[in-house]
Amino acid sequence: MAERRPRLDTPKEQRRQLIRTPSYDRDxxxxxxxxxxRFMGTARFLMWMTVFVLFWVGWNTVAPDHLRFDNYPFIFLTLILSLQASYAAPLILLAQNRQESRDKVVGEQDRQANARAHADMEFLAREVASLRMAVGEVATRDFLRSELRTLRDDLVDADEDEVSTA
Incomplete structure (x- = not known):
């Protein structure tokens, strides 16, 4: 008898996990x-790390043999520093990835704000151009003053002409 294939429209059976992954808050x-x-990138960390290594080397060099805890040429110190580096590198990479994600969001927000500002500037430029065109057709104060002076001068001249002919 042929083995029956499962239908494609039915969900697969849930497999039980043999090993449960620990749950944690990602944030x-x-x-x-x-x-x-951030702490590993400070001078304080470098100072304390230097003090720790100097103490370790000094103690295991100067102390009596029975009080030394790293009798071989600093094998245990190398192991501790390697362990610290093996944890530090992924944590630093995780922090950089989170910062990169934040930078992408901020960059997108900046791009949108720049696009809005550009659209606003184009609108305002069109408005200013239309106002200039409208103002070009309106009489200015200086133009009106010059016209009134001309009319006054014409009236004064006309009065003088009437007085001189009378």
């Missing part, structure tokens, strides 16, 4: 990674 972990990366 809280991301914030921790950012704070950790």
């Amino acid at each position: 809280a972990f991301g914030v921790f990674a950012e704070q950790f990366a």
Whole structure:
């Protein structure tokens, strides 16, 4: 007998996971990674790390043999520093990825704001141009003053002509 194929419109059976992945808050972990990366980029971290390494090397060089905790040429120190670096690198990368995501969002918001500002400037430029055209057809104050002076002068001349002919 032929093996019956499952129908495509029916959901697959849920498989039980043998190993459950731990649940965690992604945002809280991301914030921790950012704070950790920010701390590792400070002079304070470098200072404390230098003090730690100098103490380790000094103690395991000067202390009596029975009090030393890293008898071989600093193998345990190398292991600790490698372990610290193996955790630091992914945390720093996670912090950089989160920062990159935020930068993308801010960049998109800036692009949209620039597009709105550009559209507003184009609108205002068209409005100013239309106002200039409208003002070009309106008599200005200086033009009216010059016309009134001319009329006054004409009236004065006309009065003088009447007085001289009478």
